[in-house]
Amino acid sequence: MRLLGAELRKMTYQRAMWGMVIAGALFSVLGTASTPFILASSGDGLGFGTLAEQNVVDTVYANAVSGYIFAMLLGVLVVAGEFRHGTAVATFVAAPKRGRVLLAKMVAAGIAGLALQSVATATGLLSGYIALLFYPDAARASPEIFINTALSGVVSGVVLGILGAAIGALLRSQVLALMGVLLWLFALEPIMLLLFPAIGKYFLTALVTAIVALDVESEVVNFTTDSFLSPLTAALFLLGYAVVFAILALVSSMRRDID
Amino acid sequence: MAAIVFRNLTKTYGKAIAVDNLSAEVQPGRITGFLGPNGAGKSTALRCLVALATPTKGRTRILGHGYRYLRNPQTRVGVVLDSRGFHPGLTAYQNLRVLTSMGGIDKSRIDDVLAEVELTDARNKRVKGFSLGMKQRLSLASALLGSPEVLVLDEPANGLDPAGIAWLRGFIKSQAEKGTTVFVSSHQLAELETIVDDVIILHKGKMVASGPIAEVTGGESLENAFLSLTGGGLS
Numbered sequence A: 001m002r003l004l005g006a007e008l009r010k011m012t013y014q015r016a017m018w019g020m021v022i023a024g025a026l027f028s029v030l031g032t033a034s035t036p037f038i039l040a041s042s043g044d045g046l047g048f049g050t051l052a053e054q055n056v057v058d059t060v061y062a063n064a065v066s067g068y069i070f071a072m073l074l075g076v077l078v079v080a081g082e083f084r085h086g087t088a089v090a091t092f093v094a095a096p097k098r099g100r101v102l103l104a105k106m107v108a109a110g111i112a113g114l115a116l117q118s119v120a121t122a123t124g125l126l127s128g129y130i131a132l133l134f135y136p137d138a139a140r141a142s143p144e145i146f147i148n149t150a151l152s153g154v155v156s157g158v159v160l161g162i163l164g165a166a167i168g169a170l171l172r173s174q175v176l177a178l179m180g181v182l183l184w185l186f187a188l189e190p191i192m193l194l195l196f197p198a199i200g201k202y203f204l205t206a207l208v209t210a211i212v213a214l215d216v217e218s219e220v221v222n223f224t225t226d227s228f229l230s231p232l233t234a235a236l237f238l239l240g241y242a243v244v245f246a247i248l249a250l251v252s253s254m255r256r257d258i259d
Numbered sequence B: 001m002a003a004i005v006f007r008n009l010t011k012t013y014g015k016a017i018a019v020d021n022l023s024a025e026v027q028p029g030r031i032t033g034f035l036g037p038n039g040a041g042k043s044t045a046l047r048c049l050v051a052l053a054t055p056t057k058g059r060t061r062i063l064g065h066g067y068r069y070l071r072n073p074q075t076r077v078g079v080v081l082d083s084r085g086f087h088p089g090l091t092a093y094q095n096l097r098v099l100t101s102m103g104g105i106d107k108s109r110i111d112d113v114l115a116e117v118e119l120t121d122a123r124n125k126r127v128k129g130f131s132l133g134m135k136q137r138l139s140l141a142s143a144l145l146g147s148p149e150v151l152v153l154d155e156p157a158n159g160l161d162p163a164g165i166a167w168l169r170g171f172i173k174s175q176a177e178k179g180t181t182v183f184v185s186s187h188q189l190a191e192l193e194t195i196v197d198d199v200i201i202l203h204k205g206k207m208v209a210s211g212p213i214a215e216v217t218g219g220e221s222l223e224n225a226f227l228s229l230t231g232g233g234l235s
Helices: A002-013 A015-042 A054-085 A087-094 A098-132 A143-171 A174-195 A204-212 A231-255 B042-049 B092-103 B108-116 B132-144 B162-177 B213-217 B222-229
Strands: B004-013 B016-026 B031-035 B057-062 B077-080 B150-154 B181-186 B198-203 B206-212
Touching: A002 A098, A002 B092, A015 A054, A015 A098, A054 A087, A054 A098, A054 A143, A054 A174, A054 A204, A087 A098, A087 B092, A098 A143, A098 A231, A143 A174, A143 A204, A143 A231, A174 A204, A204 A231, B004 B042, B016 B042, B016 B057, B016 B198, B016 B206, B031 B042, B031 B162, B042 B057, B042 B150, B042 B181, B077 B132, B092 B108, B092 B132, B108 B132, B132 B150, B132 B162, B162 B181, B198 B213, B198 B222, B206 B213, B206 B222, B213 B222
Parallel strands: B031 B181, B031 B198, B077 B150, B150 B181
Antiparallel strands: B004 B016, B004 B057, B198 B206
16 A cells, blocks of 8 residues: 555656646547537538437547547556656665565556546546537437446546556556557557457457447448447456556566666 | 675676676675776676666575565665666655655655755755756665665765765765664775775676775775786776
């Protein structure tokens, strides 16, 4: 508990962590609030349907979970940041049982990810509601979309925070880890999802979306949520990623010297 | 019982041998200089001692245990390995507060140790604005937080000006007077000559001499003794 408390304290002291929370919220707001305008201005040119349809309005709100990217980046900073600033030496000298330190860091990253996603998802949902006020003909959202989006926000925040910390521990280089996460989430995953949906549905973005239980498709951009996993299976898969990477990080940290 | 023990310590990186079969002891309550030129293997040996690096062969003990198995090590051993160990965006107080949280140390110690290293005025300044000397003193403050029995200091004089080095000598002496065991490394042999009781001298990873300074130097300066022990070369 002492180590966990120290990790949480360390995070609250760092401006970069607060910056991640703000960035996550802004990203979520941007994604959610801009969607009605994009859909309305395209006039169904994207093939998703119009705001008069409930599942399309649900899609608007589902974008509120998109801050999960920053939960993962925050997790990376929790561990890789220590190696970047050279504070890893002081940390592991003060607490030489590396497994415990890393565990505390991952739990702290999970808690921070949860906090980040709580803020980001809530502000995203609110911004979606405000944006939809500009479209009086828009359908009402299904009641479960709010619960599912909140649930996805919570799960993705915790799990991707832990996953980010594990990746930070494995790579140690902050730049490499941050670039790797961004390339993975913004380039590789969307490409895989579009070109190989049967494989892409097991990737992080699809798993987070699957928890929202969204029903949306577009032949124009070759996207459908039909083949996505069930919310529970998707959540378990996400958790599986975190567990596997956490174990790899723990084993690796025992074997490598601290520089 | 010796405060610190190196027993047949060897550390290699690929084919390069950083520390070669080092066996030495540091006696409690004394100031022991761990001396040798840059690249002699001092820092590597110290990193093995505090469990940051795993020995290839041999073992180290500190206060009778492997460092990793010390109960709350901050309260037993104060360690200064480099002056980079602080988050530049945090203040001196915040950096030390994180360490007290980790060790369950009362936060009132922070102001005590900042006063001890004469950094009280910089308490709420971000570390990124610190000079190298201030960072070194903050490192020393962090090592003192848990009122340890042993201080392990790796090149604490690095980057200090002559006044800073004089201050450091006084600091080390004052710690020893309180009964603290001080194990301090340096590549500048003359720097600590006047304050150490014992020396362990490394050259190219191997120990070339150890014992009370008077015995090792035989009345000569430490630098001359070192040159004759190593055949004259510093690198």
